[in-house]
Amino acid sequence: xxxxxxxxxxxxxxxxxxxxxxxxxxxxxxxxxxxxxxxxxxxxxxxxxxxxxxxxxxxxxxxxxxxxxxxxxxxxxxxxxxxxxxxxxxxxxxxxxxxxxxxxxxxxxxxxxxxxxxxxxxxxxxxxxxxxxxxxxxxxxxxxxxxxxxxxxxxxxxxxxxxxxxxxxxxxxxxxxxxxxxxxxxxxxxxxxxxxxxxxxxxxxxxxxxxxxxxxxxxxxxxxxxxxxxxxxxxxxxxxxxxxxxxxxxxxxxxxxxxxxxxxxxxxxxxxxxxxxxxxxxxxxxxxxxxxxxxxxxxxxxxxxxxxxxxxxxxxxxxxxxxxxxxxxxxxxxxxxxxxxxxxxxxxxxxxxxxxxxxxxxxxxxxxxxxxxxxxxxxxxxxxxxxxxxxxxxxxxxxxxxxxxxxxxxxxxxxxxxxxxxxxxxxxxxxxxxxxxxxxxxxxxxxxxxxxxxxxxxxxxxxxxxxxxxxxxxxxxxxxxxxxxxxxxxxxxxxxxxxxxxxxxxxxxxxxxxxxxxxxxxxxxxxxxxxxxxxxxxxxxxxxxxxxxxxxxxxxxxxxxxxxxxxxxxxxxxxxxxxxxxxxxxxxxxxxxxxxxxxxxxxxxxxxxxxxxxxxxxxxxxxxxxxxxxxxxxxx
Amino acid sequence: xxxxxxxxxxxxxxxxxxxxxxxxxxxxxxxxxxxxxxxxxxxxxxxxxxxxxxxxxxxxxxxxxxxxxxxxxxxxxxxxxxxxxxxxxxxxxxxxxxxxxxxxxxxxxxxxxxxxxxxxxxxxxxxxxxxxxxxxxxxxxxxxxxxxxxxxxxxxxxxxxxxxxxxxxxxxxxxxxxxxxxxxxxxxxxxxxxxxxxxxxxxxxxxxxxxxxx
Numbered sequence: 001x002x003x004x005x006x007x008x009x010x011x012x013x014x015x016x017x018x019x020x021x022x023x024x025x026x027x028x029x030x031x032x033x034x035x036x037x038x039x040x041x042x043x044x045x046x047x048x049x050x051x052x053x054x055x056x057x058x059x060x061x062x063x064x065x066x067x068x069x070x071x072x073x074x075x076x077x078x079x080x081x082x083x084x085x086x087x088x089x090x091x092x093x094x095x096x097x098x099x100x101x102x103x104x105x106x107x108x109x110x111x112x113x114x115x116x117x118x119x120x121x122x123x124x125x126x127x128x129x130x131x132x133x134x135x136x137x138x139x140x141x142x143x144x145x146x147x148x149x150x151x152x153x154x155x156x157x158x159x160x161x162x163x164x165x166x167x168x169x170x171x172x173x174x175x176x177x178x179x180x181x182x183x184x185x186x187x188x189x190x191x192x193x194x195x196x197x198x199x200x201x202x203x204x205x206x207x208x209x210x211x212x213x214x215x216x217x218x219x220x221x222x223x224x225x226x227x228x229x230x231x232x233x234x235x236x237x238x239x240x241x242x243x244x245x246x247x248x249x250x251x252x253x254x255x256x257x258x259x260x261x262x263x264x265x266x267x268x269x270x271x272x273x274x275x276x277x278x279x280x281x282x283x284x285x286x287x288x289x290x291x292x293x294x295x296x297x298x299x300x301x302x303x304x305x306x307x308x309x310x311x312x313x314x315x316x317x318x319x320x321x322x323x324x325x326x327x328x329x330x331x332x333x334x335x336x337x338x339x340x341x342x343x344x345x346x347x348x349x350x351x352x353x354x355x356x357x358x359x360x361x362x363x364x365x366x367x368x369x370x371x372x373x374x375x376x377x378x379x380x381x382x383x384x385x386x387x388x389x390x391x392x393x394x395x396x397x398x399x400x401x402x403x404x405x406x407x408x409x410x411x412x413x414x415x416x417x418x419x420x421x422x423x424x425x426x427x428x429x430x431x432x433x434x435x436x437x438x439x440x441x442x443x444x445x446x447x448x449x450x451x452x453x454x455x456x457x458x459x460x461x462x463x464x465x466x467x468x469x470x471x472x473x474x475x476x477x478x479x480x481x482x483x484x485x486x487x488x489x490x491x492x493x494x495x496x497x498x499x500x501x502x503x504x505x506x507x508x509x510x511x512x513x514x515x516x517x518x519x520x521x522x523x524x525x526x527x528x529x530x531x532x533x534x535x536x537x538x539x540x541x542x543x544x545x546x547x548x549x550x551x552x553x554x555x556x557x558x559x560x561x562x563x564x565x566x567x568x569x570x571x572x573x574x575x576x577x578x579x580x581x582x583x584x585x586x587x588x589x590x591x592x593x594x595x596x597x598x599x600x601x602x603x604x605x606x607x608x609x610x611x612x613x614x615x616x617x618x619x620x621x622x623x624x625x626x627x628x629x630x631x632x633x634x635x636x
Numbered sequence: 637x638x639x640x641x642x643x644x645x646x647x648x649x650x651x652x653x654x655x656x657x658x659x660x661x662x663x664x665x666x667x668x669x670x671x672x673x674x675x676x677x678x679x680x681x682x683x684x685x686x687x688x689x690x691x692x693x694x695x696x697x698x699x700x701x702x703x704x705x706x707x708x709x710x711x712x713x714x715x716x717x718x719x720x721x722x723x724x725x726x727x728x729x730x731x732x733x734x735x736x737x738x739x740x741x742x743x744x745x746x747x748x749x750x751x752x753x754x755x756x757x758x759x760x761x762x763x764x765x766x767x768x769x770x771x772x773x774x775x776x777x778x779x780x781x782x783x784x785x786x787x788x789x790x791x792x793x794x795x796x797x798x799x800x801x802x803x804x805x806x807x808x809x810x811x812x813x814x815x816x817x818x819x820x821x822x823x824x825x826x827x828x829x830x831x832x833x834x835x836x837x838x839x840x841x842x843x844x845x846x847x848x849x850x
Contacts, residue, residue, distance in 0.1 A: 093831060273817070374825050
């Protein structure tokens with residue numbers, strides 16, 4: 001069977017990931033802001049008897065920057081560009097993408113331009129696609145990943161793609177052209193077009209320069225220095241100036257603005273960042289999200305709990321008793337408890353959180369919060385960009401720590417990741433704080449835990465900011481248009497992010513609870529938890545059996561609460577511990593060691609030493625602060 | 637004697653007197669690093685041309701004509717120096733030295749045009765083109781624009797080439813038009829519109845980009 005390999009490149013938020021999903025049917029997480037994709041995505045789809053391998057790269061504004069993402073994209077384009085490179089552009093904002101296209105074409109790569117979000121662009125512009133194709137001398141395909149328009153045509157274009165001999169070339173000023181001519185005579189690199197290599201050498205592109213010979217590199221450096229002396233402007237600026245100059249001309253030729261009024265979302269968009277309205281809107285959005293989460297989760301939890309109990313009741317237990325006597329009843333009790341625990345933790349808390357996060361992500365609001373919080377974050381040694389990983393961290397720490405990759409400074413990445421691992425509660429911890437502490441010790445107790453965590457974030461930030469050597473960073477972020485979230489995408493994302501709870505956590509919980517019920521049945525459990533009672537009892541003032549919850553909490557946070565529910569059965573949690581005990585339990589779990597998956601990702605991103613440091617500090621902080629709460633509560 | 641030298645004396649006197657009062661011969665000699673005798677020699681010539689008033693024992697003061705010429709020279713020096721630094725990216729030391737020579741040969745017309753390129757927001761009461769040019773033209777840093785202003789990027793200026801690359805890659809390229817949409821918070825990032833996209837830059841990055849207001 002024929003094989004075709006396709007690489008997708010494009011500016012951030014041009015919709016590469018949505019297009020990838022449309023082309024391959026493989027779902028990836030998509031959000032309305034730059035930097036959602038931090039890793040390669042790859043999938044294969046068969047069309048007309050051809051196997052098409054599609055590669056999705058992180059978004060990049062241009063190929064001339066030196067950020068990690070840009071290096072990664074250059075690396076992929078040089079070493080493994082596949083048979084066709086598809087430049088994905090936002091059809092409403094083509095100027096920058098044309099520049100990106102110039103650069104890809106210049107490197108001699110077979111290029112197709114896909115104009116995405118064409119349905120939206122048609123409302124704002126008249127675009128002459130065939131003229132654009134004639135100017136650039138490459139195929140131009142209009143698509144809409146949202147409505148799947150043009151995706152088939154794009155696949156057909158990819159399959160039938162034949163490289164054209166002479167695509168568009170940017171003309172640089174005569175001085176630069178002389179240099180290019182001189183450099184191209186030296187040779188080429190990695191089968192790329194010599195002209196493109198020469199330009200990249202003049203731009204001192206780190207990746208291409210590292211592949212060049214010393215002679216080539218030195219020649220290019222000498223030329224760049226000479227250029228700067230005689231023109232008083234760095235050659236990079238000059239090259240960019242020529243590219244944008246020509247991109248601007250192309251854009252004006254092919255695209256005419258249609259007369260229209262500002263839409264409501266554009267007016268709202270300005271308000272979200274204006275000095276007078278920006279901060280109040282931010283506070284309103286965060287407050288409303290928080291209130292919705294608390295209110296709806298509480299309501300849903302009760303609803304699901306009652307529905308399950310009235311539908312199932314003791315039937316599972318009875319079935320077990322009939323099959324296996326008392327032991328059978330105990331086993332089924334464990335399974336019953338596990339189902340109830342997963343349903344009442346995952347659906348009302350975790351899934352609900354992801355629905356709300358998905359709405360925020362897709363609305364395009366998050367980058368506005370980043371900008372508004374930039375100054376505040378500076379006092380913690382961060383910049384506003386830290387806000388998005390933290391929001392994501394409220395769902396799950398693992399993707400949050402991955403999302404810090406868009407931050408260039410290693411120092412900031414460690415500070416944010418420490419905050420996320422130690423003090424940003426993940427959705428499972430939110431479930432514990434609200435579903436255990438909030439429910440049984442009152443909402444004020446839950447609120448005090450949130451305040452404690454907020455204080456922790458500031459303490460971590462201020463201390464680490466002082467300890468770690470300062471590196472200045474800068475914030476440059478595109479503001480996507482605000483748009484109404486697609487419920488389909490929100491639900492898809494929610495399921496994608498929650499399915500682990502059903503397919504991974506649920507079997508674990510069932511297995512764990514069956515073992516526990518059996519141990520309970522034979523009276524072995526008390527003997528096992530006894531030796532740890534100095535932690536649970538003396539230090540924290542909790543029932544000794546809670547140590548089981550703590551142990552499972554290392555595996556996954558929601559397991560701690562689920563185990564507590566299973567252990568407490570048949571009595572309700574309300575009778576199992578006092579309100580004070582629920583507060584202490586919530587405090588310990590909120591600050592507790594990162595779960596195994598988080599430890600693994602910390603290890604991979606920051607090495608063993610930092611991981612041990614972060615995990616150890618969290619455990620000690622959790623126990624000490626928990627003990628402190630216990631001491632104070634027992635005095636009152 | 638060369639004109640350049642005469643003009644240097646005018647500038648020195650302006651510097652000492654700041655347009656008012658008198659300068660002592662010895663002070664001028666010290667500043668010019670020449671003997672008091674040669675200063676006296678030159679002051680006589682300048683007095684004959686009606687540029688200064690020379691009174692024995694009291695010192696010299698600039699006449700109205702002398703003051704205007706001296707200020708014009710000083711402004712040309714400033715324009716040349718900033719042009720060399722901002723547009724041609726020279727360092728301050730060599731820009732100053734070169735500007736010391738340029739001030740004498742620069743025509744008013746060229747100075748005005750250079751002024752237009754660099755903008756003149758920093759300069760007050762410029763003698764070369766008068767106050768009206770300051771209102772029309774101001775090549776200013778992006779973060780000093782006000783909301784609703786439109787400008788064409790003239791150049792980027794920063795020692796850190798990484799920051800320049802970052803700005804270039806997101807589209808802050810000379811020749812493009814940019815407008816300021818919103819200032820967000822006090823000293824916080826600023827939202828700019830370029831082409832069809834809105835981009836937030838913090839103050840540090842925005843101060844690297846210079847625009848000519850349109």
